Amino acid sequence: MKNRIFSLMLLMVSAMSFAQQSEAIPAIGLATKANSNFERIEFERYPVGDSDIEIEILYAGICHSDFMVKNGPNQVIPGHEIVGKVTAVGNDVKDFKVGDYAGVGCMVNSCGECKYCEAGKEQYCAKGTVFTYGFPDRFHGGEITQGGYSNIITVSDEFAINVPKGADIKRTAPLMCAGITTWSPIKFSEVEKGDVVGVAGFGGLGHMAVQYLVDLGAEVTVFDITDEKASDAKRLGAVDYVNVKSTEDFSALSDKFDFIISTIPADYDPMMYVKMLKMDGGELAIVGLPANSSIPVSPLVMQSAHRKVYGSLIGGIPETQEMLDYSIKHNIYPEVEVIKAEPTEVDEAYKNIDEGKVKFRYVIDMQTIK
Ligand SMILES: [Zn+2]
Ligand SMILES: [Zn+2]
Structure with a gap:
Protein backbone atom coordinates (compact mmCIF):
# COMPACT_ATOMS: atom_id res chain seq x y z
CA MET A 1 0.00 0.00 0.00
CA MET A 176 19.99 43.18 -34.83
CA CYS A 177 20.02 42.89 -38.64
CA ALA A 178 20.87 46.22 -40.32
CA GLY A 179 23.59 46.88 -37.75
CA ILE A 180 25.35 43.53 -37.78
CA THR A 181 25.04 43.05 -41.56
CA THR A 182 27.12 46.15 -42.18
CA TRP A 183 29.36 45.90 -39.11
CA SER A 184 30.62 42.39 -39.96
CA PRO A 185 32.27 43.14 -43.34
CA ILE A 186 33.59 46.50 -42.10
CA LYS A 187 35.41 44.61 -39.33
CA PHE A 188 36.41 41.76 -41.66
CA SER A 189 38.01 44.21 -44.09
CA GLU A 190 39.71 45.96 -41.16
CA VAL A 191 38.62 49.42 -42.24
CA GLU A 192 40.57 52.03 -40.29
CA LYS A 193 41.07 55.74 -39.85
CA GLY A 194 41.93 57.50 -43.07
CA ASP A 195 40.70 54.74 -45.39
CA VAL A 196 38.82 55.90 -48.47
CA VAL A 197 35.56 53.98 -48.54
CA GLY A 198 32.22 53.81 -50.33
CA VAL A 199 28.69 52.83 -49.38
CA ALA A 200 26.54 51.77 -52.33
CA GLY A 201 22.83 51.96 -51.53
CA PHE A 202 21.75 54.37 -48.80
CA GLY A 203 18.75 52.84 -47.06
CA GLY A 204 18.35 50.87 -43.83
CA LEU A 205 21.68 49.06 -44.21
CA GLY A 206 23.56 51.85 -45.96
CA HIS A 207 22.87 54.48 -43.33
CA MET A 208 24.23 52.13 -40.66
CA ALA A 209 27.37 51.44 -42.73
CA VAL A 210 27.98 55.19 -43.12
CA GLN A 211 27.76 55.72 -39.35
CA TYR A 212 30.19 52.90 -38.51
CA LEU A 213 32.66 54.00 -41.18
CA VAL A 214 32.53 57.67 -40.15
CA ASP A 215 32.98 56.63 -36.52
CA LEU A 216 36.10 54.65 -37.49
CA GLY A 217 37.54 57.77 -39.13
CA ALA A 218 37.17 56.66 -42.76
CA GLU A 219 36.43 59.08 -45.59
CA VAL A 220 33.00 58.03 -46.87
CA THR A 221 31.39 58.44 -50.29
CA VAL A 222 27.74 57.39 -50.65
CA PHE A 223 26.25 56.06 -53.89
CA ASP A 224 22.53 55.99 -54.57
CA ILE A 225 20.11 56.51 -57.44
CA THR A 226 18.47 59.76 -56.36
CA ASP A 227 19.56 63.27 -55.34
CA GLU A 228 17.11 63.29 -52.45
CA LYS A 229 19.34 61.42 -50.02
CA ALA A 230 22.44 63.59 -50.44
CA SER A 231 21.71 65.88 -47.49
CA ASP A 232 21.06 62.92 -45.16
CA ALA A 233 24.31 61.27 -46.24
CA LYS A 234 26.25 64.47 -45.53
CA ARG A 235 24.45 64.93 -42.22
CA LEU A 236 25.62 61.46 -41.15
CA GLY A 237 29.19 62.39 -42.03
CA ALA A 238 29.75 61.36 -45.66
CA VAL A 239 32.20 63.65 -47.49
CA ASP A 240 30.82 62.92 -50.93
CA TYR A 241 27.59 61.74 -52.55
CA VAL A 242 27.21 60.31 -56.04
CA ASN A 243 23.89 59.88 -57.83
CA VAL A 244 24.86 56.97 -60.08
CA LYS A 245 21.77 57.50 -62.26
CA SER A 246 22.79 61.01 -63.26
CA THR A 247 26.52 60.32 -63.52
CA GLU A 248 27.81 59.24 -66.91
CA ASP A 249 31.54 59.15 -66.43
CA PHE A 250 32.93 57.27 -63.43
CA SER A 251 36.58 57.44 -64.51
CA ALA A 252 37.40 60.02 -61.82
CA LEU A 253 36.38 57.42 -59.25
CA SER A 254 38.43 54.49 -60.54
CA ASP A 255 41.25 53.14 -58.35
CA LYS A 256 40.07 55.37 -55.51
CA PHE A 257 38.62 53.19 -52.77
CA ASP A 258 40.14 50.86 -50.19
CA PHE A 259 36.72 49.38 -49.42
CA ILE A 260 33.18 49.56 -50.76
CA ILE A 261 30.15 47.92 -49.18
CA SER A 262 27.20 47.27 -51.49
CA THR A 263 23.83 47.17 -49.77
CA ILE A 264 21.96 47.54 -53.08
CA PRO A 265 18.80 45.41 -53.09
CA ALA A 266 17.96 45.94 -56.78
CA ASP A 267 19.74 44.78 -59.93
CA TYR A 268 23.03 46.52 -60.75
CA ASP A 269 26.44 45.88 -62.28
CA PRO A 270 28.96 44.98 -59.53
CA MET A 271 31.88 45.58 -61.92
CA MET A 272 31.14 49.30 -61.82
CA TYR A 273 32.13 49.29 -58.16
CA VAL A 274 34.98 46.78 -58.59
CA LYS A 275 36.68 49.24 -60.94
CA MET A 276 36.43 52.00 -58.35
CA LEU A 277 38.56 49.98 -55.91
CA LYS A 278 42.28 50.45 -55.61
CA MET A 279 44.11 47.80 -57.60
CA ASP A 280 45.98 45.09 -55.68
CA GLY A 281 43.70 44.63 -52.73
CA GLY A 282 40.76 47.05 -52.69
CA GLU A 283 37.76 45.12 -51.34
CA LEU A 284 34.10 45.05 -52.38
CA ALA A 285 31.83 43.52 -49.73
CA ILE A 286 28.38 42.55 -51.01
CA VAL A 287 25.55 42.34 -48.48
CA GLY A 288 22.52 43.44 -50.52
CA LEU A 289 20.57 40.66 -52.23
CA PRO A 290 19.15 41.67 -55.63
CA ALA A 291 17.04 39.12 -57.44
CA ASN A 292 19.04 38.88 -60.65
CA SER A 293 22.47 40.48 -60.37
CA SER A 294 25.50 38.27 -60.86
CA ILE A 295 29.25 38.69 -61.02
CA PRO A 296 30.50 38.29 -64.60
CA VAL A 297 33.59 36.10 -64.71
CA SER A 298 35.24 37.48 -67.85
CA PRO A 299 35.24 41.14 -66.78
CA LEU A 300 36.47 40.04 -63.37
CA VAL A 301 39.44 38.26 -64.96
CA MET A 302 40.12 40.96 -67.54
CA GLN A 303 39.59 44.08 -65.43
CA SER A 304 39.76 43.43 -61.72
CA ALA A 305 43.54 43.82 -61.29
CA HIS A 306 43.68 41.85 -58.03
CA ARG A 307 40.83 43.75 -56.45
CA LYS A 308 38.80 41.49 -54.16
CA VAL A 309 35.07 40.74 -54.04
CA TYR A 310 33.28 38.84 -51.28
CA GLY A 311 29.79 38.28 -49.90
CA SER A 312 28.72 38.55 -46.28
CA LEU A 313 25.57 37.35 -44.50
CA ILE A 314 24.56 39.08 -41.23
ZN1 LIG B 1 17.10 41.76 -42.11
ZN1 LIG C 1 26.71 24.25 -36.99
Missing part, protein backbone atom coordinates in the same frame (compact mmCIF):
# COMPACT_ATOMS: atom_id res chain seq x y z
CA LYS A 2 2.75 2.41 1.02
CA ASN A 3 4.52 1.59 -2.19
CA ARG A 4 1.42 2.26 -4.22
CA ILE A 5 0.85 5.63 -2.62
CA PHE A 6 4.50 6.48 -3.18
CA SER A 7 4.44 5.56 -6.84
CA LEU A 8 1.15 7.41 -7.26
CA MET A 9 2.75 10.48 -5.74
CA LEU A 10 5.76 10.07 -8.01
CA LEU A 11 3.44 9.83 -10.96
CA MET A 12 1.62 12.99 -9.92
CA VAL A 13 4.84 14.90 -9.36
CA SER A 14 6.26 13.85 -12.72
CA ALA A 15 2.95 14.63 -14.40
CA MET A 16 3.00 18.08 -12.81
CA SER A 17 6.54 18.88 -13.84
CA PHE A 18 5.84 17.49 -17.29
CA ALA A 19 2.79 19.72 -17.53
CA GLN A 20 4.87 22.69 -16.52
CA GLN A 21 7.63 21.98 -19.02
CA SER A 22 5.37 21.24 -21.92
CA GLU A 23 3.08 24.19 -21.48
CA ALA A 24 3.10 26.11 -24.71
CA ILE A 25 2.97 29.88 -24.33
CA PRO A 26 0.02 31.66 -25.97
CA ALA A 27 1.14 34.50 -28.22
CA ILE A 28 -0.27 37.04 -30.68
CA GLY A 29 1.37 38.05 -33.94
CA LEU A 30 0.92 39.80 -37.26
CA ALA A 31 1.19 37.30 -40.09
CA THR A 32 1.18 37.59 -43.86
CA LYS A 33 1.72 35.58 -47.04
CA ALA A 34 1.79 36.14 -50.78
CA ASN A 35 -0.77 38.62 -52.10
CA SER A 36 -2.48 39.18 -48.79
CA ASN A 37 -2.57 41.82 -46.11
CA PHE A 38 -1.34 41.44 -42.56
CA GLU A 39 -3.64 39.66 -40.20
CA ARG A 40 -3.66 39.33 -36.41
CA ILE A 41 -3.27 35.69 -35.41
CA GLU A 42 -3.06 33.77 -32.17
CA PHE A 43 -0.42 31.06 -31.97
CA GLU A 44 1.85 29.31 -29.49
CA ARG A 45 5.51 29.65 -28.59
CA TYR A 46 7.37 26.62 -27.33
CA PRO A 47 7.77 26.43 -23.55
CA VAL A 48 10.85 27.83 -21.81
CA GLY A 49 13.36 24.97 -21.67
CA ASP A 50 16.32 24.79 -19.31
CA SER A 51 18.55 26.88 -21.53
CA ASP A 52 15.86 29.13 -23.02
CA ILE A 53 14.64 32.59 -22.17
CA GLU A 54 11.25 34.17 -22.75
CA ILE A 55 11.24 37.74 -24.04
CA GLU A 56 8.31 40.14 -24.03
CA ILE A 57 8.91 41.88 -27.34
CA LEU A 58 8.88 45.68 -27.13
CA TYR A 59 10.01 46.67 -30.63
CA ALA A 60 10.47 44.87 -33.95
CA GLY A 61 12.14 46.47 -36.96
CA ILE A 62 10.85 45.96 -40.49
CA CYS A 63 13.70 44.70 -42.69
CA HIS A 64 13.59 44.57 -46.47
CA SER A 65 14.10 40.80 -46.37
CA ASP A 66 10.82 40.49 -44.42
CA PHE A 67 9.26 41.00 -47.84
CA MET A 68 10.24 37.43 -48.76
CA VAL A 69 7.32 36.23 -46.65
CA LYS A 70 5.12 38.38 -48.87
CA ASN A 71 6.17 36.21 -51.79
CA GLY A 72 5.70 32.85 -50.07
CA PRO A 73 2.59 30.67 -50.03
CA ASN A 74 2.49 30.15 -46.25
CA GLN A 75 1.24 32.56 -43.66
CA VAL A 76 4.22 33.49 -41.48
CA ILE A 77 4.96 36.15 -38.86
CA PRO A 78 8.05 38.04 -40.12
CA GLY A 79 10.50 40.07 -38.06
CA HIS A 80 14.16 39.48 -37.21
CA GLU A 81 15.06 42.75 -35.56
CA ILE A 82 13.75 42.10 -32.08
CA VAL A 83 14.31 43.77 -28.73
CA GLY A 84 12.41 43.22 -25.51
CA LYS A 85 12.42 42.47 -21.83
CA VAL A 86 13.29 39.07 -20.37
CA THR A 87 10.23 37.68 -18.58
CA ALA A 88 11.39 34.11 -17.75
CA VAL A 89 14.65 32.17 -17.76
CA GLY A 90 15.32 28.42 -17.79
CA ASN A 91 17.20 26.64 -14.98
CA ASP A 92 20.55 26.59 -16.77
CA VAL A 93 20.54 30.18 -18.04
CA LYS A 94 23.38 32.25 -16.61
CA ASP A 95 23.71 35.27 -18.86
CA PHE A 96 20.17 36.64 -18.49
CA LYS A 97 17.84 37.37 -15.61
CA VAL A 98 14.24 38.47 -15.52
CA GLY A 99 14.03 42.21 -16.23
CA ASP A 100 17.12 42.37 -18.50
CA TYR A 101 16.78 43.69 -22.03
CA ALA A 102 17.61 41.19 -24.76
CA GLY A 103 17.75 41.21 -28.54
CA VAL A 104 17.16 38.51 -31.15
CA GLY A 105 18.34 38.82 -34.73
CA CYS A 106 18.06 36.67 -37.83
CA MET A 107 18.71 33.28 -36.24
CA VAL A 108 17.41 31.34 -33.27
CA ASN A 109 19.45 28.11 -33.31
CA SER A 110 22.18 26.05 -34.99
CA CYS A 111 24.06 22.80 -34.37
CA GLY A 112 26.74 24.35 -32.16
CA GLU A 113 29.27 21.71 -33.24
CA CYS A 114 30.34 22.26 -36.84
CA LYS A 115 33.38 24.32 -37.77
CA TYR A 116 31.23 27.35 -38.59
CA CYS A 117 29.38 27.26 -35.26
CA GLU A 118 32.65 26.71 -33.39
CA ALA A 119 34.09 29.76 -35.14
CA GLY A 120 31.10 31.85 -34.02
CA LYS A 121 29.68 31.99 -37.55
CA GLU A 122 26.38 30.28 -36.79
CA GLN A 123 24.75 31.90 -39.83
CA TYR A 124 26.69 29.43 -42.00
CA CYS A 125 26.01 26.31 -39.85
CA ALA A 126 26.88 23.19 -41.89
CA LYS A 127 23.80 21.40 -40.60
CA GLY A 128 21.55 24.36 -41.27
CA THR A 129 20.95 27.53 -39.33
CA VAL A 130 17.46 27.87 -37.87
CA PHE A 131 16.45 31.34 -38.99
CA THR A 132 14.04 33.44 -36.97
CA TYR A 133 10.94 33.00 -39.11
CA GLY A 134 9.62 30.70 -41.80
CA PHE A 135 12.13 27.91 -41.07
CA PRO A 136 11.48 24.42 -39.68
CA ASP A 137 12.93 24.31 -36.16
CA ARG A 138 14.50 20.85 -35.82
CA PHE A 139 15.11 21.50 -32.13
CA HIS A 140 11.36 21.85 -31.54
CA GLY A 141 9.72 19.10 -33.54
CA GLY A 142 10.08 20.85 -36.86
CA GLU A 143 7.58 23.60 -36.10
CA ILE A 144 7.91 26.62 -38.38
CA THR A 145 9.65 29.53 -36.67
CA GLN A 146 7.65 32.74 -36.22
CA GLY A 147 9.31 36.13 -36.07
CA GLY A 148 9.25 39.31 -34.09
CA TYR A 149 6.01 41.00 -35.17
CA SER A 150 4.57 39.39 -32.05
CA ASN A 151 4.24 40.03 -28.35
CA ILE A 152 6.47 37.26 -27.04
CA ILE A 153 9.30 34.96 -28.14
CA THR A 154 11.13 32.03 -26.58
CA VAL A 155 14.70 31.46 -27.69
CA SER A 156 17.82 29.56 -26.70
CA ASP A 157 19.90 31.85 -24.45
CA GLU A 158 22.86 31.33 -26.80
CA PHE A 159 20.99 33.14 -29.56
CA ALA A 160 19.88 36.09 -27.46
CA ILE A 161 22.04 39.20 -27.28
CA ASN A 162 22.50 41.22 -24.09
CA VAL A 163 21.31 44.78 -24.63
CA PRO A 164 23.69 47.08 -22.76
CA LYS A 165 22.29 49.36 -20.06
CA GLY A 166 21.31 52.81 -21.27
CA ALA A 167 20.44 51.67 -24.80
CA ASP A 168 17.64 53.50 -26.59
CA ILE A 169 15.45 50.40 -26.91
CA LYS A 170 13.27 51.36 -29.86
CA ARG A 171 16.28 52.32 -31.95
CA THR A 172 18.18 49.21 -30.85
CA ALA A 173 15.92 46.73 -32.65
CA PRO A 174 17.20 47.36 -36.23
CA LEU A 175 20.79 46.91 -35.08
CA GLY A 315 27.16 38.11 -38.61
CA GLY A 316 27.70 35.46 -35.93
CA ILE A 317 26.44 35.66 -32.36
CA PRO A 318 29.72 36.76 -30.68
CA GLU A 319 30.15 39.41 -33.36
CA THR A 320 26.55 40.59 -32.92
CA GLN A 321 27.20 41.13 -29.20
CA GLU A 322 30.38 43.05 -30.06
CA MET A 323 28.45 45.19 -32.58
CA LEU A 324 25.68 45.97 -30.09
CA ASP A 325 28.11 46.91 -27.30
CA TYR A 326 30.05 49.15 -29.71
CA SER A 327 26.94 50.79 -31.18
CA ILE A 328 25.43 51.70 -27.81
CA LYS A 329 28.76 52.93 -26.47
CA HIS A 330 29.36 55.08 -29.55
CA ASN A 331 25.74 56.24 -29.75
CA ILE A 332 25.28 54.72 -33.23
CA TYR A 333 21.64 53.98 -34.04
CA PRO A 334 19.39 53.69 -37.06
CA GLU A 335 16.94 56.48 -37.81
CA VAL A 336 13.52 55.05 -37.13
CA GLU A 337 9.84 55.75 -37.54
CA VAL A 338 7.74 53.96 -34.93
CA ILE A 339 4.35 52.56 -35.94
CA LYS A 340 1.59 50.75 -34.07
CA ALA A 341 1.25 46.96 -34.21
CA GLU A 342 -1.94 47.12 -36.23
CA PRO A 343 -2.28 45.15 -39.48
CA THR A 344 -3.31 48.25 -41.45
CA GLU A 345 -0.31 50.26 -40.22
CA VAL A 346 2.11 47.48 -41.14
CA ASP A 347 0.46 47.10 -44.56
CA GLU A 348 0.91 50.83 -45.09
CA ALA A 349 4.57 50.65 -44.01
CA TYR A 350 5.22 47.80 -46.48
CA LYS A 351 3.60 49.82 -49.24
CA ASN A 352 5.80 52.81 -48.45
CA ILE A 353 8.96 50.67 -48.37
CA ASP A 354 7.99 49.06 -51.66
CA GLU A 355 7.48 52.46 -53.25
CA GLY A 356 10.76 53.74 -51.83
CA LYS A 357 8.96 56.28 -49.66
CA VAL A 358 10.65 55.38 -46.38
CA LYS A 359 14.07 56.81 -45.70
CA PHE A 360 15.51 54.32 -43.25
CA ARG A 361 13.74 51.97 -40.84
CA TYR A 362 10.22 51.35 -39.62
CA VAL A 363 9.98 49.92 -36.12
CA ILE A 364 6.76 48.36 -34.81
CA ASP A 365 5.84 49.11 -31.18
CA MET A 366 4.82 45.56 -30.24
CA GLN A 367 3.31 46.69 -26.94
CA THR A 368 0.43 48.12 -28.93
CA ILE A 369 -0.66 44.73 -30.26
CA LYS A 370 -4.17 43.89 -29.13
